[in-house]
Amino acid sequence: DTGVSQDPRHKITKRGQNVTFRCDPISEHNRLYWYRQTLGQGPEFLTYFQNEAQLEKSRLLSDRFSAERPKGSFSTLEIQRTEQGDSAMYLCASRLGTGLVWETQYFGPGTRLLVL
């Protein structure tokens, strides 16, 4: 069990550019979550996957944001036409979802995005 990993850890981009982040969950975890954390705030839910299916998206996830989990393993989060307001820490979490008992969400170290 190597934990949840995220890549890159830091990203600096210019306004208007596209960026893509990757999350590798703990193996065998079928549920994967994306959260966004702005400075001085707690993480806010963006979206979640069960296997490859994206089952819920927050209203925070504008049409410039897209997330995929094509084979039910790693996930990508893409932001198109970045804006300065997109500057934040993007956190990924995974959990084993048996539906029988409560399982803990394990968080990755995050990708810190700065849009200039």
Place this chain on the structure above:
Amino acid sequence: AQSVTQLGSHVSVSEGALVLLRCNYSSSVPPYLFWYVQYPNQGLQLLLKYTTGATLVKGINGFEAEFKKSETSFHLTKPSAHMSDAAEYFCAVSENFGNEKLTFGTGTRLTIIP
């Protein structure tokens, strides 16, 4: 809709003193409650959780929290603060057994005074 309020964005305690971080929640159904800790430039680590059963929950690093339904509270305590406890602490609530998304409070930054 569920929500979490953490009273006090900054708390300072002396090393060896009691740590008390406050959390109140709002939930339309029996909640699942969590405390996470975040060290600088790191992700969140689960300290403890309440799902069902005993209302006094013990976690890692000597922390514990008590679920009080009548007060809609889930305060975090530690009898004796250590320098290594300096971090940001987040209380979170979840209602749904279906997707288990977490709703976090705004966090409390804990500073330990030597």
